[in-house]
Amino acid sequence: MEENPTIPDEDNNDNNNNNKEKESKEEKEMGSLSNSMMHRSSSRPQLDLTGAAIQGNFEERNPTILLPNQSDDISHLALDIGGSLIKLVYFSRHEDHPADDKRKRSIKKRLGLSNGNRRSYPILGGRLHFVKFETLKLNECLDFISTKQLHVGGIDSPSYSSRLLTDENTIIKATGGGAHKFADVFKERLGVSIDKEDEMDCLVAGANFLLKAIRHEAFTHMEGQKEFVQIDHNDLFPYLLVNIGSGVSMMKVDGDGKFERVSGTNVGGGTYWGLGRLLTNCKSFDELLELSQRGDNKNVDMLVGDIYGGLDYSKIGLSASTIASSFGRTISESKELSDYRPEDISLSLLRMISYNIGQISYLNALRYGLKRIFFGGFFIRGHAYTMDSISFAVHFWSKGQAQAMFLRHEGFLCALGAFLSYEKHGLDDLMAHQLVERFPMGAPYVDGKIHGPPLVDLNEKISWMEKFMQKGTEITAPVPMAPPPGTTGVGGFERPFSMGGTLRSDSSAALNIGVLHLVPTLDVFPLLADPKTYEPNTIDLADRSELEYWFTVLSEHLPDLVDKAVASEGRTDDAKRRGGAFARAFSAHLRRLMEEPAAYGKLGLANLLEMREECLREFQFVDAYFSIKQRENEASLAVLSDLLMELDSMNEDARLLALIEGVLAANIFDWGSRACVDLYHKGTIIEIYRMSRKKMHRPWQVDDFDAFSKRMLGSANEKPQPHKRALLFVDNSGADIVLGMLPLARELLRRGTEVVLVANSLPALNDVTAMELPEIVAEAAKHCDILRKAAEAGGLLVDAMVNIQDGSVENTASVPLMVVENGCGSPCIDFRQVSSELAAAAKDADLIILEGMGRALHTNFNAHFKCDALKLAMVKNQRLAEKLVKGNIYDCVCRYEPSR
Ligand SMILES: CC(C)(COP(=O)(O)O)[C@@H](O)C(=O)NCCC(=O)O
């Protein structure tokens, strides 16, 4: 029998070798960073970067940067030491620097993005980790901090090596009762002093930060259903924050650092646990909570029906099953404590306390005219029934006018607040679009819980996973619950739905807390018509049948994907082992999400597809489709000149149609679609391409071609102005880019429109990346003068890049063809979070073309833009075709929407 595997922290930042190929000579540029760092403009306190210099070898990847003038009180760790749990928030600065390749430098110059821009400086990026330990196991927590050297800035800290020895004055911020109690232990074991922060200040600061910075932080929980609420951060204040610890505090929050404790009650979590312990002999809070799940409170409570002979008291709106008096039934029965079931007692207590808190909270919200009530504190701990009970009370007393809301990071509010109290992080400036939450294996997968030492390398992580997954199925499986006997009817305080079969054990009901990646270079796409109402996902995975369908699709694709990934690395034993670990990890995520679709926040298909890519990267698969992409590029480039000749022989109407047909036909090369992969066994790339073109009959299933053609070509007596700049969101490698999108780009260039090819920052399936595109364009340019001149003008050809590097941006008459990265590593695109270079390129654009199923159908099919938008895709999945366009697999979409 395997030993019980420990649950480690995830922090294998070193594993992120996405930029393996990065040219080391470019690191030399780092030498000039000290200048740009000093000139960064910023209103907020920052790291003191003056005099920063690279330590040691310039050729090395991610060299250590010394910050000689940085005072030592920058810490990367804050704690909330409570009675039962220690919550720890820590920051790791290590960032996967996107490679600063030639294309990037050239585009930065062209779009006016300089290194002096504070957002382009990598040191500001990093990750926030949330982990917790049992307070009883303080030593594990201290070992963790010590192994990771978090108290001296972290192993990955730029200045770590210069400060290996703990400074006498090192201070870490902490809150909670244990901050006082254990201060000496911290001094003794780690040599650090604890700076105690006020708990309420921290609580409010943590809540404010999360509600402003995390898009789906808040959710409602009614009748077992979790629903995320998007809070407009400009319309957050005032709100009521109810913290249910041992006692209950109610704070009216008016702004950052502005709050007042307006009420509270001494009947709180301590009351539940204290009375519960005395009445049931439970040994822990969680045990007591667990008991309540099997209870029936009507054996203990006096119901309205008990008083009115089983009838409702309808005149005042109370049904027979409404609790008239908690524990009231016990007065009329001459029974002893031992005659009552502990389960029933626990449930009665839980309902009594939750309802009472919900009621007082609502009355206070009413008293101060507050629209929103957020609940937090250790009493809640993601427990579905507790949340339902509180929600019921708020709903009942407000007659449906008010809603209780809960927070995903509820357990970490104080620790986060303590972290934010360091003045020099400047994190409070970060906006929702600069934060990306990820769920790698390890602590983020198990709600931040850590037992045992952190993992030091990928090998350890794989071993842990091999053990954990055996155990993990037990941990993540839902706990089957028999419906409680004698459920009550409709009326006031009924039995919330989560009491029934959907309830899970406490550990699996807990919301997962991922690692927050702080990416200051992300922006909201400026051409979104309305960023506030924008929803990237087309299909709602809250629909159970959709979730099950896509779960099956992704699960069935997994063996093939593992095979491609392992093959991409020469089928070495190491690659095979990583492939196995990847498959286990991704299946574990899928299983978890099937059980609890909201476990990682609001879930859409785009998230699942991106998670798959992230999971590959987590196990160091840099580019699983690399050789397939190369092979298809070469085959397509070989026939490009024939295609261009054929196109050039047509008149402009026929040519535009042939070009759009070409894009749609070539979109068939999609290694993510099962049906397409089956097709590839039946012919060569060119044969399949020809077959696909032949089938391109109009009308397509969605066909706005005539409107697009009119905008492009006008009519006999009216010639329209060409678009100024078009952003082409390209999709797959091979025929898709070479025979589809490049010829379309060429047409736009020929008509005087600047073209920006927008491609992925990181690989995803067989999608072409921004790193790969310049070479493909250079090859294509050998067959075509228009492309060559435009690529030169856009700084894409090697010679032209050299010129740009020299500072002499060429003054050629041609309209430029450029390449920008989109900031994503997924087959889909979420326009709320794109690269700053794309956002800059979008400023002058008046046409966007979205290509492919991921970017134009799974996401953005219903998105509106401020400029003209053309969405082109072949639907390579039968179910999606039926659902979205009432058609069949291989049908095509050409959706044109003029600017709004
Ligand atoms: C992952 C994809 C969105 C990529 O499609 P693309 O954007 O390349 O057109 C697509 O392959 C997909 O939805 N695949 C799963 C469906 C299936 O296998 O039928």
Ligand SMILES: [Mn+2]
């Ligand atoms: Mn694709």
